[in-house]
Amino acid sequence: MSTLSARSEDYLKTIYKLQSERKVVRVKDLAVTLGVRSPTVVGVISGLKDSGLVDQEHYGYISLTGAGEKLARTLVQNEELLKSFFREILDLGPDEAEANACSIEHYITPTCRERLVAFIRFLEVCGKGSPKWLDHFRHFLHTGEPPPCDRCGEMLPGEEKKCTKE
């Protein structure tokens, strides 16, 4: 399986997403979603058909093959993980988180992705809510004020209660 271009992966992911919304996927849907013209979609889809990732009859609907769906699922999962990072840690809005996730997904190394995923997992194992340090980061992000505690184990006045945990 020759390696797919970033753009082809975008097409694949979009088909997957539209399909999982129980919608039938047409050329026009992809064109609208991806912001391109129909002939562009036809061209890219033609390549994906040749790669055995997409099925489409002449003038018919577009669907993923087994292989296509498997690959698309992986891609969408990766994108979701990145999106979580951008939303939950960097506090970006949903749309911006998605946009960033979608575009950088193609360019980061596997290790880098693993690390970002680990970061999100770390958040989860830190407890149900967000850990204190993340609250402090958010506060710093939006106000510019430094976090209430200075160095490990050193509390600022009146922070004994708040600063007991990472």
Added chain:
Amino acid sequence: MSTLSARSEDYLKTIYKLQSERKVVRVKDLAVTLGVRSPTVVGVISGLKDSGLVDQEHYGYISLTGAGEKLARTLVQNEELLKSFFREILDLGPDEAEANACSIEHYITPTCRERLVAFIRFLEVCGKGSPKWLDHFRHFLHTGEPPPCDRCGEMLPGEEKKCTKE
């Protein structure tokens, strides 16, 4: 100034970096560094000359114009900031950190970059060394063990001393 392609930005950054190593920059240097053939470099450089970002005499050395250097400096600074994030927070090796920084630099939104920068700054204002939570993350990253404290304010046995700070 029409917006530069990601690839052109790579060329610009590479010229800047080679130039700041006090090296004279030749077509061949760029070709080797960027992993392409000379005619490709000539083609891209030709575009950068048209944009007024690069100077080069026929069969001569390549250098940045004032505008080119200004732009390149910004690009390299952004890349450095991202690299810091990948190295210091995600604990990637220098080369992988650089590779990721270099490629995603073109694709993240300005806000996203600001947030990543803020994250690094947050680390700095947290104190001279790395904050406890980052140590905990690294430990989690490399061992899979959850952090020693569970929820804000709740210590695990024997963790009263270690877990007093984020």
Added chain:
DNA sequence: TAACAAATATAGGTGAGGCTAACAATGTCC
């Protein structure tokens, strides 16, 4: 069912960024 609207496909073009092969300029060394 014929006509028309909407969707898809084809033909052909563009620009970016690659390539090879061939040619031109430069530099080095005897």
Added chain:
DNA sequence: GGACATTGTTAGCCTCACCTATATTTGTTA
């Protein structure tokens, strides 16, 4: 200073992902 290696340029070709204009097919509806 001539020969040869190195480097830069040109010419010409490729692929990808876009475009417009036009043709074809399908769906709807009078």
